Amino acid sequence: xxxxxxxxxxALAIGAISVTSPATATAVPDSIxxxxxxxxxxxxxxxxxxxxxxxxxxxxxxHHTTGTLVLDPNCARxxxxxxxxxxxxxxxxxSSTPFSPETLAEKRAHKERFHQDKMGLKGAMHExxxxxxxxxxxxxxxxxxxHPRNAKGxxxxxxxxxxxxxxHAKEH
Amino acid sequence: xxxxxxxxxxxxxxxxxxxxxxxxxxxxxxxxxxxxxxLLQAFRNPFNWILAAIFxxxxxxxxxxxxxxxxxxxxxxxxxxxxxxxxxxxxxxVPLSSSxxxxxxxxxxxxxxxxxxxxxxxxxxxxxxxxxxxxxLLVDLGQPWRLxxxxxxxxxxxxxxxxxxxHVATYLSVQVLEVSTSFFEWxxxxxxxxxxxxxxxxxxxxxxxxxxxxxxxxGALFTYAPGKVHPLWYSSSFQWLHFFVSSxxxxxxxxITVSTIAAKTMTWRRDGRFQQSLDRITISLAKGACMGxxxxxxxxxxxxxxxxxxxxxxxGWGQWFLLEIILGFMLPLVLMTYGVHTxxxxxxxxxxxxxxxxxxxxxxNTAIITFNWKLPEREIPPWREVVISLTIFAIYIVxxxxxxxxxxxxxxxxxxxxxxxxxxxxxxxAPGRRETNQVxxxxxxxxxxxx
Amino acid sequence: xxxxxxxxxxxxxxxxxxLGKTNKGWxxxxxxxxxxxxxxxxxxxxxxxxxxxxxxxxxEQSLPEPDTSFDDKSVFEEPRxxxxxxxxxxxxxxxxxxxxxxxxxxxxxxxxxxxCLTSCFVNAYTKTKEGAVIYNSKVCVGCRxxxxxxxxxxxxxxxxxxxxxxxxxxxxxxxxxxKVGKPPACVEICPQEALTFGHRADLIKLAHERxxxxxxxxxxxxxxxxxxxxxxxLYLSRTEFDKIGFDTTLNNEPIISNVKDFLGMVPxxxxxxxxxxxxxxxxxxxxxxxxHGHDTESTQEDR
Ligand code: SF4
Ligand code: SF4
Ligand code: SF4
Numbered sequence: 001x002x003x004x005x006x007x008x009x010x011a012l013a014i015g016a017i018s019v020t021s022p023a024t025a026t027a028v029p030d031s032i033x034x035x036x037x038x039x040x041x042x043x044x045x046x047x048x049x050x051x052x053x054x055x056x057x058x059x060x061x062x063h064h065t066t067g068t069l070v071l072d073p074n075c076a077r078x079x080x081x082x083x084x085x086x087x088x089x090x091x092x093x094x095s096s097t098p099f100s101p102e103t104l105a106e107k108r109a110h111k112e113r114f115h116q117d118k119m120g121l122k123g124a125m126h127e128x129x130x131x132x133x134x135x136x137x138x139x140x141x142x143x144x145x146x147h148p149r150n151a152k153g154x155x156x157x158x159x160x161x162x163x164x165x166x167x168h169a170k171e172h
Numbered sequence: 173x174x175x176x177x178x179x180x181x182x183x184x185x186x187x188x189x190x191x192x193x194x195x196x197x198x199x200x201x202x203x204x205x206x207x208x209x210x211l212l213q214a215f216r217n218p219f220n221w222i223l224a225a226i227f228x229x230x231x232x233x234x235x236x237x238x239x240x241x242x243x244x245x246x247x248x249x250x251x252x253x254x255x256x257x258x259x260x261x262x263x264x265x266v267p268l269s270s271s272x273x274x275x276x277x278x279x280x281x282x283x284x285x286x287x288x289x290x291x292x293x294x295x296x297x298x299x300x301x302x303x304x305x306x307x308x309l310l311v312d313l314g315q316p317w318r319l320x321x322x323x324x325x326x327x328x329x330x331x332x333x334x335x336x337x338x339h340v341a342t343y344l345s346v347q348v349l350e351v352s353t354s355f356f357e358w359x360x361x362x363x364x365x366x367x368x369x370x371x372x373x374x375x376x377x378x379x380x381x382x383x384x385x386x387x388x389x390x391g392a393l394f395t396y397a398p399g400k401v402h403p404l405w406y407s408s409s410f411q412w413l414h415f416f417v418s419s420x421x422x423x424x425x426x427x428i429t430v431s432t433i434a435a436k437t438m439t440w441r442r443d444g445r446f447q448q449s450l451d452r453i454t455i456s457l458a459k460g461a462c463m464g465x466x467x468x469x470x471x472x473x474x475x476x477x478x479x480x481x482x483x484x485x486x487x488g489w490g491q492w493f494l495l496e497i498i499l500g501f502m503l504p505l506v507l508m509t510y511g512v513h514t515x516x517x518x519x520x521x522x523x524x525x526x527x528x529x530x531x532x533x534x535x536x537n538t539a540i541i542t543f544n545w546k547l548p549e550r551e552i553p554p555w556r557e558v559v560i561s562l563t564i565f566a567i568y569i570v571x572x573x574x575x576x577x578x579x580x581x582x583x584x585x586x587x588x589x590x591x592x593x594x595x596x597x598x599x600x601x602a603p604g605r606r607e608t609n610q611v612x613x614x615x616x617x618x619x620x621x622x623x
Numbered sequence: 624x625x626x627x628x629x630x631x632x633x634x635x636x637x638x639x640x641x642l643g644k645t646n647k648g649w650x651x652x653x654x655x656x657x658x659x660x661x662x663x664x665x666x667x668x669x670x671x672x673x674x675x676x677x678x679x680x681x682x683e684q685s686l687p688e689p690d691t692s693f694d695d696k697s698v699f700e701e702p703r704x705x706x707x708x709x710x711x712x713x714x715x716x717x718x719x720x721x722x723x724x725x726x727x728x729x730x731x732x733x734x735x736x737x738x739c740l741t742s743c744f745v746n747a748y749t750k751t752k753e754g755a756v757i758y759n760s761k762v763c764v765g766c767r768x769x770x771x772x773x774x775x776x777x778x779x780x781x782x783x784x785x786x787x788x789x790x791x792x793x794x795x796x797x798x799x800x801x802k803v804g805k806p807p808a809c810v811e812i813c814p815q816e817a818l819t820f821g822h823r824a825d826l827i828k829l830a831h832e833r834x835x836x837x838x839x840x841x842x843x844x845x846x847x848x849x850x851x852x853x854x855x856x857l858y859l860s861r862t863e864f865d866k867i868g869f870d871t872t873l874n875n876e877p878i879i880s881n882v883k884d885f886l887g888m889v890p891x892x893x894x895x896x897x898x899x900x901x902x903x904x905x906x907x908x909x910x911x912x913x914x915h916g917h918d919t920e921s922t923q924e925d926r
Contacts, residue, residue: 009831027912074836082692083826098805098816099810099811099819100804100805100806101803101805104804104821104822107821107825108822108825115827116825116829116832117819117829117832117833118854120816120817122814122816123669123813123814124816124817124818125817126814126815127669127816127825129894130815135725139830139858143673143694143814150778156678156679156682156693157675157678157693157694158678158688158689158692158693159683159692160690160692161688161689161690161691162692162695177783197867216880238785239785240785241780241782241783241784241785241788242780242782242788243783246782248780248782248783250704250705250707250776250778250779250780251704251776253770253771253780254771255769280904281900281903281904282904283904293738313764313765314763314764314765314766314767314780314782315764315765315787316765316767317766318745318762318763318764319764321745321762322744322745322764325745325762326745326746326747326759327745327746327763327879328743328744328745328746328747329746329881330741330886331741331743331744331746331768332740332742332882332885333742333744333766333768335889336743336744336745351691361653374903375882376900377896377900377901377904378899380896380900381892381893381897383897384892384896385889385892385893387629387887388885388886391769392882392885392886393768394741394771395881395882395884396738396741396768396772396878396881396882396886397771397772397774398874398878398881399774399870399872399873400771408881409884410886411885412884412885430710445733450883468901542852546870559716571775584819620698621802
């Protein structure tokens with residue numbers, strides 16, 4: 001498997017660059033526009049630089065792909081000595097279509113793979129952001145705190161419906 | 173009606189009038205009265221006023237249910253999909269109608285001809301009970317016009333309800349045939365009667381099969397909801413047996429009840445044979461009912477012991493259960509046994525009323541009151557649902573009475589072939605009675621004005 | 624009684640038996656579900672109660688507008704159940720727990736051996752090979768037995784409709800999505816990926832793997848793996864399941880196995896009764912002929 005090795009080598013090189021030169025805007029973006037293709041919510045800008053300052057530890061969000069090696073004993077079983085990877089962005093690993101027929105077929109074809117239960121992109125990001133914000137007791141945790149809804153979203157959530165009382169279980 | 177007969181009206185009990193003319197169907201329908209006389213007697217009866225009041229309110233609401241939908245008429249609850257219409261109408265009417273097959277079996281299979289005077293009443297009670305259970309069902313079904321679907325369009329043979337549908341439908345036709353003998357006599361179509369008589373045994377046997385199965389099946393319907401029916405009313409292995417066995421005294425006691433009411437309110441309609449044998453027959457029926465009750469109470473207690481549910485008795489539900497089984501089953505058993513031994517008819521009849529009450533309460537408890545006992549809220553049927561249920565029950569009473577007034581159920585139709593030998597013997601008292609009253613038939617219309 | 628009459632009687636009994644024959648085929652209790660069945664794993668530890676799944680279902684299934692908007696959190700004040708107007712609802716439990724409230728989405732669980740299906744007397748329900756339990760509104764009579772039978776209290780009935788009331792429940796988005804391999808609308812929208820779509824068999828492994836990897840996070844049980852014969856929707860929870868609104872008294876046996884006692888008795892009655900009672904009749908006829916033979920009716924019959 002020479003090609004794979006080459007790839008990994010290359011990845012290592014790029015990874016080294018990006019980690020060692022945090023000032024390089026192209027490698028470590030200061031801000032990222034998220035939800036670019038959002039249908040119900042507007043795109044918004046994520047302040048990556050601020051998070052770097054606050055958390056400092058890249059691997060808190062990026063697993064073993066960059067920063068300090070993982071300490072989680074479960075991950076450490078394999079990734080104790082893993083080197084940083086070329087691809088560190090969330091969408092590089094987390095699929096935006098985790099349940100499409102193709103993804104499912106691919107999963108089924110690789111039953112031996114350990115990360116069968118890898119979350120999709122949307123799930124991973126929400127889980128990561130909201131999870132941490134809640135744990136830290138700071139940072140936005142509600143939907144519109146990050147991304148305001150657009151008109152389509154308002155219609156989708158029937159935002160104009162303001163029932164006097166909640167829609168109860170007992171519907172008569 | 174009683175007054176009119178006192179004043180010399182001859183009851184319709186043969187194809188011929190007093191003067192030997194053949195009665196027309198109209199004449200038979202009006203009980204031998206003229207239309208105005210008929211209306212008059214209807215107006216005089218206070219019970220009719222009560223019925224009229226019920227219909228005045230109930231019929232528009234009943235019709236409204238088909239125009240405004242179920243949510244308008246019933247609670248339309250998802251947690252209690254079966255309300256009064258089925259909980260009372262279907263589940264309670266059917267066990268009270270088991271009389272038809274029981275008396276049919278006793279008379280036709282076991283050769284208990286001593287019970288024959290009441291056989292027809294029992295058959296009619298069965299037919300009407302089932303018929304109105306189906307009426308209740310039609311009111312309750314979301315799409316009643318699709319009722320024949322399980323027979324012709326789409327089959328769900330693994331479903332207990334599929335059995336119920338088929339069996340009730342078949343049994344209803346069997347019962348129509350069984351009761352039709354009275355109708356054929358009344359209308360004057362002996363060939364029809366002969367034809368039906370010939371297949372009586374077949375009809376009776378299929379009646380037993382169908383009844384055993386669907387009385388039980390109604391119970392088995394609840395085995396689909398093991399966690400929802402309160403454990404005291406539920407038993408996964410015995411549920412069908414409980415329903416079947418309790419339907420036996422239920423049906424017999426319903427016949428006692430109806431015959432008591434009929435004997436009290438329709439004195440003019442019953443004939444000597446019925447009158448003289450009624451007490452004796454009631455005793456026989458009560459004996460049967462006692463056996464049924466004893467069996468039911470035993471298997472009910474066995475089921476509770478079998479699943480070790482005693483701890484449930486010590487709760488609000490448990491007390492309710494005790495009330496049902498004591499008032500509705502145990503006390504009647506005691507009353508009827510005592511009554512039978514001492515020949516105290518009122519005691520026997522009281523016991524029978526209570527059994528009917530007990531069976532109805534048991535079904536309503538299973539289907540509505542204790543259903544979904546784990547949910548925090550209980551469903552109280554809205555007033556329209558209650559009114560519609562009452563209205564249908566009132567229609568049931570009216571139809572019941574209409575038929576009893578006319579068809580030879582409580583009395584024996586004097587057959588054409590018997591007319592000649594029987595005229596002297598049987599019709600003799602009639603002219604005699606008229607003579608004592610000294611009011612000739614002709615002056616009868618004048619009499620009604622006087623009253 | 625004439626021999627001919629007796630034969631006739633037997634014939635009628637016989638037709639009833641034949642009629643009963645069709646009733647004998649009921650599903651076997653050991654059915655394990657279709658091997659290729661899909662399912663959804665609901666990880667209640669991930670759910671944040673955003674109700675997006677409710678909104679998605681409402682739009683996907685063209686349900687009527689809700690009484691109040693889908694971001695109104697006041698609906699959590701009382702527990703709700705799926706109805707004809709909302710195939711799925713999210714309820715809040717453990718409101719005062721230090722670990723924060725737990726949210727649980729509920730909808731049809733798409734049982735391997737659905738009680739709704741087996742209780743339906745016009746066979747309106749179908750369990751598709753994809754795992755969905757779908758419903759044919761064209762044959763439904765509206766007896767609502769399925770609502771009685773469903774152990775999860777799922778099917779709703781649109782009582783409001785006068786001319787065409789039908790049962791309404793989650794169909795796993797069968798028509799619009801599942802059929803072509805796409806995940807259901809609620810799964811697709813869930814921001815937390817609290818809902819994982821996949822083959823049921825894989826999901827079970829995955830669920831146990833999550834419990835193994837995070838024993839502190841999960842209560843060690845996969846709800847729906849075995850309950851009432853297994854369901855296509857599976858659940859993971861932080862606490863015991865009865866604390867978050869699940870019925871933990873359900874057996875692992877499918878509901879239909881409760882009914883088998885009765886169904887098993889049916890053919891017996893159908894075949895034994897006619898012979899038994901005709902026999903008794905002949906015997907009693909013989910005995911009582913002398914005593915009661917004078918009755919008009921029976922003499923006519925015996926003529
Ligand atoms: S959850 Fe209820 S409605 Fe859904 S398949 Fe199971 S029994 Fe049927
Ligand atoms: S699977 Fe489809 S129908 Fe079922 S709850 Fe989800 S969105 Fe609604
Ligand atoms: S969309 Fe997901 S997170 Fe939101 S309520 Fe539904 S299941 Fe929970």
